[in-house]
Amino acid sequence: MPRWPGWIAVAAILSLTLGTLALVAWRAEDSFGLGSGLGPADWAAVRFTLLQATLSAVLSVAAAIPLARALARRAFPGRGLLITLLGAPFILPVIVAVLGLLAVYGRNGFVSQGLSLIGAEPISIYGLTGVVLAHVFFNMPLATRFLLQGWLAIPAERFRLAASLGFSASDTARLLEWPMLRATVPGAALVVFLICTTSFAVALALGGGPAATTVELAIYQAFRLEFDLSRAAFLSLVQVAICTLAAALAFRFAIPAGFGAGLDRTRQRWDAAHWTLRAVDTAAILAATLFLLVPLALVVARGFPALPDLSSATFAAAGRxxxxxxxxxxLTGITALSLALLIQSLRRGAQLVEGIGYLSIAASPLVIGTGLFIAIFPFASPVALALPVTAVVNTAMSLPFALRALVPALAEAEAAHGRLADSLGLTGWARLRLVLLPRLRRPLxxxxxxxxxxxxxxxxxxxLFADPSEATLPLLLYSQMSAYRMDDAAASGLVLIALSLLAFWIFDRGGRANAHA
Amino acid sequence: MLTLDGCRIVQGDFALTADFAVNAGARVSIIGPSGAGKSTLLAAIAGFLPLAGGRILWTGKDIAVQPPGARPLSIIFQDNNLFPHLTAFQNVALGLKPSLRLAESEAAQVRDALARTGLAGLEDRKPSELSGGQQSRVALARVLLRGRPILLMDEPFAALGPALRAEMLDLVKTLAAETGATLLMVSHDPADAKRLGGQTVVVAEGRAEPPVETGLLFADPPQVLRDYLGD
Structure with a gap:
């Protein structure tokens, strides 16, 4: 197998992450020269970024613990469906979820209307509350899957032994569950923290203003509203520093594996039969289901009636x-596959190359975007290249997840069939086509x-880049929401959620259909 | 007396019936072909599998309605008898109090149990720092400490070599004789049953037969046992 596609991928990733960063640093020197540094507004953005990420991490994990425990020790109809649903926020467009959360907690939402019926003040979702709420909506399911994996990693024999010794639920919690949580909770919380430090869309839609601006949002504002490229570049460096710090912290702890299979099992538990524990678990499951489903159900329910009025602008945006x-x-498929094959073929330095593939986890899309703008600006209009640039940056963002799925699967395929393929003289393209790709269908x-x-x-x-007339569907949806055209927004939201889920389903299904076990 | 009164255990399309009694203080081996349901029978007595019918009586009281930890028995599994993150002392102390909050007199009891199984001085070791035989002794020390009248063993000491296994069986015999415990041991090895002496229950073809004197059974084995033994 030739290695050059893999090396090209490595070069592309390095220029997208470190290369753009160098450009940004070079551009930011201007503001050092002017001696401006971080103004009070910038410090406020740093503080808000850290505050909301900390709160989001703590609340997500705190909410995940009772839910994961309930899922680990209860078998009930719909359990598998609920666990699948916990994976859904990952592929759910952020802006659609925000639309749903507004329908529940917004000024004219369910909760506020209920409060006004009893004469209470409506709640305000904008600012810290809303940003944290949306982050918990997205990350509580992720944290739950991490913790559930921890629970299911406790061998069934331990619970059997515990039962034979007559452990109560609190004995089990202290001697079996607490040690597991102590090992998994920090990693889960740090992953959520890391994700929330680069949050842009949520802050754009629900934050803003001096009290609720993240650094990512500040980059966007410096760029789009103040046309101050130097300041945007300087803020980008701040963002990179925060991300690097968070990523370094996260990697110090064992990061739980994200997409582990086998969450469909439960442990038989003899300590949890008491009705109060059943009630606690039932409440945790019901509350989580409502918290996750009601906003999405409202998007669907409000979107359907507005569908006939879909504008041609929506169709054009959907096309883009x-x-x-x-x-x-x-691009993601080609890059990830080339990289995975390169990593597999390297005797030394495989870990380094894999590490480069994961670089973009710590990079922020807006920083990469700012760097690309600086790179493109002297030669062409960045606005004209908005769509290709978006596609490239999205590739960088998807790559770590693709690698995470492909690299172990490829190693497994080589371990299982590599010797046979070697003995048959299967190399290069034939090996890829006949041996490896068929084994990689599912993860790919x-x-x-x-x-x-x-x-x-x-x-x-x-x-950052687009002309409003050349918007993609999420951007159009955002502008409809900002203009309070809620019916249009609901219809666009429904189309967007359908397209996203359909896109995932087509590929994932394609990997499974007719796949040989 | 431990009475299995018309017990019926169903798992999918597998069913096992047992209808016999074992005297208090008896030593009973349970043997039979693999997959016949030896471990299933033990799991049902221990409370890990529900009965589809029948009762399990101990001194006239139905224990099948109790959760596993409340039944008047201790069980030693084939493996995983110890928590790997707790010390030998803690693993034994769990038999007294799962809270591990021990009074000094209770800690002395734990040390005494460890000493009786030959583990004095190894209290602070984790299971990974103990040999296979020592791990089995920790499990036995906990059985001693719990002082339950019935001891179930599911292919115990399977990970040990023949000599060590014989040594452990002798230790079990001694401890059972001291405490007067009723012993039920599943094994796939007839040598274990002969070493334990006492009686033997043959499990085959969906039935657990009533116990027979082990010596008599092997002197004139019934057809199912002959098929299993292969002679």
Missing amino acids: SLWVAAISTA GFALGLAAALSMGDLGVIA
């Missing part, structure tokens, strides 16, 4: 989104589905 997602998905389908859905729903770098 499909185009971006298609390019990004293809999953990775491509994830890339397609992430790209379809992305609202990040496109906001």
Whole structure:
């Protein structure tokens, strides 16, 4: 297998992450020269970024613990469906979820209307509350899956032994569950913290103002509203520092594996039969289901009646989104596969190359976007290149997840069939086509589905570059929401959620269908 | 007396019936072909599997309605008898109090149990720092400490070599004789049953037969046992 595609991928990733960073640093020197540094507003953005990420991490994990415990020790109809649903926020467009949360907790939402019926003040979702709420909505399911994995990693024999010794639920908690949580909770919380430090779309839609601006949002504002490229570049460096710090912290702890299979089991538990524990678990499951489903159900319910009034602008935006997602998905597939094959073929330095593939976890899309703007600006109009740039940045964002799925699967395929393939003289393209790709169908389908859905729903770098008349569907949805055209927004939201889920389903399904076990 | 009164255990399309009694203080081996349901029978007595019918009586009281930890028995599994993150002392102390909050007199009891199984001085070791035989002794020390009248063993000491296994069986015999415990041991090895002496229950073809004197059974084995033994 030739290695050059892999090396090209390595070069592309390095220029996208470290290269753009160098450009940004070079541009930011201007502001050092002017001696401006960080103003009070910038410090406020740093503080808010850290505060909301900390709160989001703590609340997500705190809410995840009772839910994961309930899922680990109860078998009930719909359990598998609920666990699948816990994976859904990952491929759900952020802006659609925000739309749903507004329908529940917004000024004219369910909760506020209920409060006004009893004469109470409506709640306000904008600012810290809303940002944290949306982050918990997205990350509590993720944390739950991490912790559930921890619970299911406790061998069934331990619970059997515990039962034979007559452990009560609190004995089990202290001697079995608490040690597991102590090992998994810090990693889960740090992953959520890391994700929330780069949050842009949520802050754009629900934050803003001096009290609720994240650094990512401040970059966007410096760029779009103040046309101050130096300041945007300087803020980008701040953002990179925060991300690097968070990522370094996260990697110090064992990061739980994200997409582990086998969550469909439960442990038989003899200590949890008491009705109060049943009630606690039932409450945790019901509350989580309502918390996750009601906002989405409202998007669907409000979107359907407005569908006939879909404007041609929506169709055009949907077309652009499909185009971006298609390019990004293809790029992700090619890049991830080339990299995985390179990593597999290297005797030394494989870990380093894999590490480079994960670099973009710590990079922020807006920083990459700012760097690309600086790079493109002298030669062409960045606005004209908004869509290709978005596709490329989305590829960088999807790549770590694709690698995570492909690298172990490829190693497994080589371990299982490599010797036979060697003995038959299967090399190069034939080995890839006949031996490896068939074994990689499932993880590849999953990775491509994830890339397609992430790209379809992305609202990040496109906001930085695009002309409003050339918006993708998430950006159009955002502008409809900002203009309080809620019916249009609901219809666009429904189309966007359908396209995202469909994109994921097509690829993931394609990986599974007719796949030989 | 431990009475299995018309017990019926169903798992999918597998069913096992047992209808016999074992005298208090008896030593009973349970042997039979693999997959016949030896471990299933033990799991049902221990409370890990529900009965589809029948009762399990101990001194006239139905214990099948109790949760596993409340039944008047201790069980030693084939493996995983110890928590790997707790010390030998803690693993034994769990038999007294799962809270591990021990009074000094109770800690002395734990040390005494460890000493009786030959583990004095190894209290602070984790299971990974103990040999296979020592791990089995920790489990036995906990059985001693719990002082339950019935001891179930599911292919115990399977990970040990023949000599060590014989040594452990002798230790079990001694401890059972001291405490007067009723012993039920599943084994796939007839040598274990002969070493334990006492009686033997043959499990085959969906039935657990009433116990027979082990010596008599092997002197004139019934057809199912002959098929299993292969002679």
